Amino acid sequence: MSEADFLAGYDPAAFPRPALAVDLVLLGLRDGRPAVLLLERSQHPHAGRWALPGGFVGLDETLDKAAERVLREKAGIALAHLEQLYTFGALDRDPRMRIVSVAYLALLPERSFAEALDGEAPLAAAILDVPWAGETGGPVAALSRRGEPLALAFDHADILALAVLRLRGKLDYSDVAFALLPEQFTLRQLQDVHEAILGTPLNKPAFRRRMLDRGWLKPTGTREAGTSFRPAELYRLARPR
Amino acid sequence: MSEADFLAGYDPAAFPRPALAVDLVLLGLRDGRPAVLLLERSQHPHAGRWALPGGFVGLDETLDKAAERVLREKAGIALAHLEQLYTFGALDRDPRMRIVSVAYLALLPERSFAEALDGEAPLAAAILDVPWAGETGGPVAALSRRGEPLALAFDHADILALAVLRLRGKLDYSDVAFALLPEQFTLRQLQDVHEAILGTPLNKPAFRRRMLDRGWLKPTGTREAGTSFRPAELYRLARPR
DNA sequence: GCAACATATATGTGACTTGCAACTAAGTAA
DNA sequence: TTACTTAGTTGCAAGTCACATATATGTTGC
Numbered sequence: 001m002s003e004a005d006f007l008a009g010y011d012p013a014a015f016p017r018p019a020l021a022v023d024l025v026l027l028g029l030r031d032g033r034p035a036v037l038l039l040e041r042s043q044h045p046h047a048g049r050w051a052l053p054g055g056f057v058g059l060d061e062t063l064d065k066a067a068e069r070v071l072r073e074k075a076g077i078a079l080a081h082l083e084q085l086y087t088f089g090a091l092d093r094d095p096r097m098r099i100v101s102v103a104y105l106a107l108l109p110e111r112s113f114a115e116a117l118d119g120e121a122p123l124a125a126a127i128l129d130v131p132w133a134g135e136t137g138g139p140v141a142a143l144s145r146r147g148e149p150l151a152l153a154f155d156h157a158d159i160l161a162l163a164v165l166r167l168r169g170k171l172d173y174s175d176v177a178f179a180l181l182p183e184q185f186t187l188r189q190l191q192d193v194h195e196a197i198l199g200t201p202l203n204k205p206a207f208r209r210r211m212l213d214r215g216w217l218k219p220t221g222t223r224e225a226g227t228s229f230r231p232a233e234l235y236r237l238a239r240p241r
Numbered sequence: 242m243s244e245a246d247f248l249a250g251y252d253p254a255a256f257p258r259p260a261l262a263v264d265l266v267l268l269g270l271r272d273g274r275p276a277v278l279l280l281e282r283s284q285h286p287h288a289g290r291w292a293l294p295g296g297f298v299g300l301d302e303t304l305d306k307a308a309e310r311v312l313r314e315k316a317g318i319a320l321a322h323l324e325q326l327y328t329f330g331a332l333d334r335d336p337r338m339r340i341v342s343v344a345y346l347a348l349l350p351e352r353s354f355a356e357a358l359d360g361e362a363p364l365a366a367a368i369l370d371v372p373w374a375g376e377t378g379g380p381v382a383a384l385s386r387r388g389e390p391l392a393l394a395f396d397h398a399d400i401l402a403l404a405v406l407r408l409r410g411k412l413d414y415s416d417v418a419f420a421l422l423p424e425q426f427t428l429r430q431l432q433d434v435h436e437a438i439l440g441t442p443l444n445k446p447a448f449r450r451r452m453l454d455r456g457w458l459k460p461t462g463t464r465e466a467g468t469s470f471r472p473a474e475l476y477r478l479a480r481p482r
Numbered sequence: 483g484c485a486a487c488a489t490a491t492a493t494g495t496g497a498c499t500t501g502c503a504a505c506t507a508a509g510t511a512a
Numbered sequence: 513t514t515a516c517t518t519a520g521t522t523g524c525a526a527g528t529c530a531c532a533t534a535t536a537t538g539t540t541g542c
Contacts, residue, residue, distance in 0.1 A: 016300050017258050020341060059257050059339050063330030087328045087343050089304035098300050100261055102328050188519080203501055205521075210500085223509090229517040230509040429490080444530050446492075451529085464538085470488040471538035484542085491536070499528070506521070512514090 018089070018098040022066045023054035023156070025085065025163040026075055026106045026123075028113030029180060032196050034128040036142060036160065037075060037108075037116055038150070045095045046153035050126065050142065052160075054101065067104040076119040081107040081179035086162055093155045103159045105166065107179035126150055130164050130199055137165050167197055175216060178237050186224055186232035187211065259330070259339040263307045264295035264397070266326065266404040267316055267347045267364075269354030270421060270437050275369040277383060277401060278316060278349075278357055279391070286336045287394035291367065291383065293401075295342065308345040317360040322348040322420035327403055334396045344400045346407065348420035367391055371405050371440055378406050408438055416457060419478050427465055427473035428452065 026037035038050040053074035057066040063084065071077050085103040093099065108116065117125055126142035129149070140161045141149045152160070170176050177193045178185075191207050211217060218238040223231040267278035279291040294315035298307040304325065312318050326344040334340065349357065358366055367383035370390070381402045382390045393401070411417050418434045419426075432448050452458060459479040464472040 015297075018261050018298060018300060020259050020261060056256075057259060057330070057341070059259060060332065062332055063328060063341065066330075084328060087304060087325060089298070089307075089343070091301065091303055100298070100304065102330070186519090204519095205502080206500055208520075227518080228510050230507075230519050232519055427490090445490095446531080447529055449491080468489080469539055471490050471536080473490055485540105486542100487538105487540080489536100489538085491534105493532105493534070495530105495532085497528105497530085499526105501526085502524090504522085504524105507519075509516105509518085511516085 018100045020057045021054050021099050021101045022057060022063060022070055023052040023088075023101045023103050023159060024067060024070050024075070024082075024106050025052060025103065025159060026071075026077070026080075026108060026113075026116065027128075027163060027167070027180075028108040029110060029193065029196050030113070030125055030127060032192060034130070034164065034196055035113070035125050036128060036163075037113070037123040038126050038142065038152075039074070039121075039123060041153055049151045049153035050124070050156075051153040052103075052156050053121075053123075057102070063102050067102075067106075071106055074121060075106075075116050075123060076121045077106070077108065077112055077116050080112060081176065083176075085159070085166060088155055088159065090155060103162070105163050107176060109180055109182050111182060128160065128164060133199065135165060135169055137161065140164055164197075171197055175237065178216075184220055184222075184234040184236050186234060187217075188232055190235075259341045261298045262295050262340050262342045263298060263304060263311055264293040264329075264342045264344050264400060265308060265311050265316070265323075265347050266293060266344065266400060267312075267318070267321075267349060267354075267357065268369075268404060268408070268421075269349040270351060270434065271354070271366055271368060273433060273437050275371070275405065275437055276354070276366050277369060277404075278354070278364040279367050279383065279393075280315070280362075280364060282394055290392045290394035291365070291397075292394040293344075293397050294362075294364075298343070304343050308343075308347075312347055315362060316347075316357050316364060317362045318347070318349065318353055318357050321353060322417065324417075326400070326407060329396055329400065331396060344403070346404050348417060350421055350423050352423060369401065369405060374440065376406060376410055378402065381405055405438075412438055416478065419457075425461055425463075425475040425477050427475060428458075429473055431476075 028035055039053055041047050041049050041051050053070055055066065055070040055074065057063060067082050071080060083105050085105045087100060087102045089100045091098065116123055126144060129141040129143050132138040139157060142152060142160065144150055167176065171194060177190065180193050181189060187208055190211060191202055195202055216238055217235045220234045220236055222234050224234055225231065269276055280294055282288050282290050282292050294311055296307065296311040296315065298304060308323050312321060324346050326346045328341060328343045330341045332339065357364055367385065370382040370384050373379040380398060383393060383401065385391055408417065412435060418431065421434050422430060428449055431452060432443055436443055457479055458476040461475045461477055463475050465475055466472065
């Protein structure tokens, strides 16, 4: 925009602006299935429904910083892989006022996910039920521990659906999968992550070859402990994330 | 966010909000190279620099609608493929005040691109010089007609770089390329689009097979006109976009 | 009407990738 | 020592892709 256009068409004091928020999809794995951390809303609107942790963007913080703050304050998580997902701007997405929300995807290794659940924040885990294959897209459901679908607040079902879609799309050509694993992991664990996200079984030798040929993995020389059978080699990311 | 959190932590009247804008990457092809339409800024800040067309998001319009409006009002383009790219929220991206901008990618077929250039809006075309291969990523330059790099305003160089990156990534598995072509086109034209975006030559028979095997294309039965050699078959998209 | 020409379109082939099944290796447990 | 379970490997068929080559079909010039 030119400054003339700007001054002529928009007086920042005179025209009200949409509010700007960030919402976080806190995604991890539970029992080999994708899961998210949600907050139960106690007040209307959408009281009793489940919502993504979110917060407003301060004037003095970037979007990424706002997402980190929400991660810390609302979920009690110090560190996680965070990436911007999409910005949702429907007029009626929040009944109170116009709120535009920048959705972020946070990927939590199993341990962080469990710690966040046990922490101060009143978070609950919900299994993501994805009824479509590949990158078809479509709605997803968040299931309670008993397998019942949870009612989601606002447009958060759409945000969850997009999160799964994006993750599936990036899984094979990027290193996001490692954000869901501890620092050291076996190839089987890596395959389990891929299978959980994609929702389909993968061929073991082919997967192994592909991963090792990529050159991202470095064997540690140590093996996993505590198994009652042959322990697998532990790997780590060669170029740390 | 819970409503309690919301009311406790954020009084919409008391706390100032970032301004929210959309910026458009108007992308087309010129002489087999990717090109964008830019506006020269006449006022400070960044007077004399080149900027993406943009505008503020109204309280009563969605992000997509705001992008359509900018497309119409600032570029005089009635219709184009529009998709959200990324939301830029650095604190100092605009020296006047805090502005968060949702960047959109608009894809223009050659004809729309030329019409926009000849229209009312004072747009100029700039060739995109992409000095990296594949999806490496990195900075891009906008070149004037004489091949000199143009000084870009704000963080618009970053936005352009991301636009190229995204387009390259989506080119092969989505149908975005067709948004850069007229309704009817030859396979050679389609290949030219791919080569221009990717910045590398492609193998003809392989490209042809891949495209035809996808099942997206439908031969029209007619051929291109005006060639001084064997005219190629014209295709259209089977499932219109 | 006929060759020259330029490009469209099709075919053939070897290198590489992927999916699957069967195999060997290495640990625990009894 | 043997049974068992999972880790990790090997071999091969099917499919994909890049490249070279061959054929087809329009225009242009004579």
